[in-house]
Amino acid sequence: MRIAIFTDTFHPDINGVARTLKHFTTYLDDQNIVYKVFAPDSHSNEYVSTHIRRFKSFSFFLYPECRLAFPNLFRIKSELQQFSPDIIHVATPFNIGLCGIYLAKKLNIPLVGSYHTDFDYYLQFYDLQFLSKILWKYMNWFHRPCKKLFVPSNETLKQLKQQGFANLEIWSGGVDCQHFHPFYDKKTVREQYGLSKKYLLTYVGRLAPEKDLKTLLAVAKTLPSEINEQIHWLIIGDGPQRDELQNEAPENMIFTGFLKGEQLAEFYSASDLFVFPSPTETFGNVVLEALASGTPAITANSGGVKNIIQTGVTGYLCEPGNVQEFVIAILLLLENHSLRKQLGLEGRNYALTQSWNNIFANLLWHYSKVIDEPKIQKYA
Template sequence: MKLAIFTDTFTPQVNGVARTFQRFAEYLDEKKIDYRFFVPETEEDLFSTQIFRFSSLPFFLYPECRLALPNFIHIKKELEKFQPDLIHIATPFNMGLTGLAYGKKLNIPIVGSYHTHFDRYLEYYDLQFLSKFIWRYMKWFHSSFQKTFVPSLETKSELERKGFANVHIWSRGVDCQKFHPHFPSNRLREQYNIKAPFLLSFVGRLAPEKDLDILMTIAHQLPEGIKEKVHWLIAGDGPLLEKLQKEKPHNMTFTGYLKGEQLAELYAASDIFVFPSTTETFGNVVLEAQACRTAVIGAKAGGVQEIIKHEETGLLCEPKNIESFVISICRLLDNPTLLRRMELEARKYALSRSWDAIFADLLLQYNEVIEHNLHDKVANM
């Protein structure tokens, strides 16, 4: 099997799509499957004979996702030389459009994946009027794919309601060796001078679509008896950082962007991971927190509601309902036995989410498409 993958976001950009495809590239290397990635450029020198980078500009709704400026002659030449069995398109922007055009022109089977509810972002930027145009474009864009992969049942249902066909689940995994609970218990507390007995955390892009206004209100409205016992650690970067720092309560610290061991240690040190975002198609950070044996309180919305098992690995709250989140936080902090049980169940659940199994299933779905196309070619001879 030879694969060509087109995406407008890839390492070292920081988002779930980029990290997922970086992990996939590593898996393909391990399995000795030949591939070519067509991705945006980076300021870092990340040379690879299998990854082709092109000039790009930031996408205004999501600067971490780039709008690539493809070199069409170069891409066509590489595809004709490589002769992939299948093209996977990850994003609906310039690079994705290029993959779509050449897949059709060169008669290569095409699949795609849907990662981001861009239409849900619009209300956070007062651009709701664009929603119907985005859905119309997305439906057209995905209509040429023999399969469209989505990370959750909620997303699958949403696309099918909008008239998308051939929608299939490609879930997400977590590296439980990288994200684990076994860190020195006091190191992070000493680093940030945390004296409070309980640590609450959030990890993600600091942008409106993450419902950070809800998070800040939750922090301010915790009962005084609880508020004085907790400290918040907010990890991430984004356009709201300066505003949030001005509005933060005294018991909140912004760590900036964290990755690797530092990120895993933050999850592991947390008593509760609080994630109010309602726009997630999956919610990778939720699964990472669970892998670090941390209970999660999240919104009953999007893909997050499928990762958190209510009353088992954490609690689900009514979306954007401040009181629901406040009550849930108080309940777990007042009940250490329940919290401990949820922590153990969270880690147990994360251990069942193997990247290898998830990628192996994706390859099986690729094979179905490739074999179907071979069958059609033979039938038409």
Template sequence: MRIAIFTDTFYPDINGVAQTLKRLTTFLEAQNITFKVFAPDSSTEDLVSGPIHRSKSLSFFLYPECRLALPNLFQMKSEIQEFKPDLIHVATPFNIGLCGVYFSKKLNIPLVGSYHTNFDHYLQYYHLPFLSKLHWNYMHWFHRTCKKIFVPSPATYQLLKQHGFTNLELWPRGVDCQLYHPYYDKQSVKERYCKPDSYLLTYVGRLAPEKDLSTLLAAAKSLPSDINQKIHWLIIGDGPLREELESQAPPNMTFTGYLGGERLAEVYAASDLFVFPSSSETFGNVVLESLACGTPVIGAKAGGVQHLIKAGVTGLLCNPGKVEEISKAILYLLSNNRLREQMGRSGRQYALAQNWEHILHNLLCQYKDVIHEREIQKYA
């Protein structure tokens, strides 16, 4: 099996799409399956080696962490013809993804796609709702020749189904429970950021409008002053809203920038609660990482997050944008140590069952089905 992956973001970019595809290619390599990734060059010099074709790119103004590729079609076509893939997987609907769709048609190669980002939801936050119809028309056109469209959660599955998409398949995400675990030195982490006896509340993610951080900030400020004195917030990540958020943040809130690897995992583990107000997630990788570290999550009852949190068991769900609900949830869990600890244990047990190996083997079976169907049609 030879797989060509076309994506407008790839490792070392810091986002869910890049992380997921890096996990996929690592798995393919371990299975001795030949693959080639077509992706933009990166703003960082820490580029991985291997079967990756990088295209020149520019920073995308709405999402600077993603690159707008300027692919060389002649060079790309030459590499594709030499590689001779059995299947093309397009992961993003931008320039590189368009190249994947084009070569699938041009060279008669079976095509699958994966849907990672709810751009329609983003339009509301960027004051562009009038583009919604155009967005869905484009997404239909982009995916119309895909034999399968892989979606990360039941909520995303239902959303696309309601918009008339077919050939949908669930492709959930796993978590590395050897990296993300509850057994880090929690005390030393707390000493690094706050008073050792403080409650540590954490957010991890991009600092951007679609993450609804205004709701988180309002909830933090609405807590009673006697409780606030015992709380310290860690806001982990970066993005276009960082400067604005820092200027509005209360004194008990620290912005760390990006953290990764063990430094991120130990913060999850040391946190008493993970608070994630975003309702725009198609999955919510950071929620699963927090659960793996034994930390309960307060999240939005929307998108992919609502399927990761079992309300009352691994955390609490609040209606999107409801500041008072989030504040009440925080106060309730901070005043119930035993329940919080039980939720942490349940979250860890849930995360242990979200095994990447099993998830990616299932994806491989889906690839094989598409390739096999193509072979049957060829000789019919």
């Protein structure tokens, strides 16, 4: 099987789409499956591969980590014909994605797509709700040629069905449980970074309006002072709201910027709770990473996160934006060590069932079905 992937974001970009695709291409390398990625250039030149064709680009205003590229269509067509893929996978609905759809039609190559980002929900955080109908019309038009459209959760599948999308299949996220685990030396991690207070509460993600970090700040300020004095908040990530949030944040809140690798995994493991108020997730990769690290998650009861968190088993789901519900859940778990430990164990057990290898093997099976479909029709 030869796979061409068209995406407007890829490693080393830091977002869910880029990270998922990097896991996928690593899997393809391990399986000796030939692929080629067409993607925009990156802020960083740390990752170079002969499997990737990069294009000059600029940031998209709603999602700066997703870039709008300036691809040369004739050059891509020539490269694609030379590569001769069995299937094209379009992962994002911007310029590179449009090239993938056009060339799949032009060269009669089987086409699949994936839907990763709830841009419609994003609109309300940027006061652009009036664009909702136009956005859905575009998304429907963009994805209509796909023989299959992969979505990361049942919640997203329901949402797209209501909007008239067809050929939907679940392609959920996974987690590397050998990298994210509860067995890092928590005491050493805390000492190394001067985290001396009793509890460590962590958020990981973009610092942007659609993540509803205003609710997180309100929660931190609403907790009783006698508890707050025992808490260190760790805000891991970066984005357009960082300066504003830092100016408004309480003194016990530390902003680290983006972290990755073992350092990120250590912080997950050392944390007592993972607090994630974002209502806009189609899946919630960081939530699954927290569970793999044995850290219970308190999240917004919205989007794909609802399919990961089971209230009272692996964490707690709170009404989006409801500060009091988040506060109650945090206090319940901080004051009940045995419950917190039990939720951590259950979260780890759940994460162990979410293997990337199984998820990608299932995706390749769907690819094979799409590739074989014209042959079956021909001989039917």
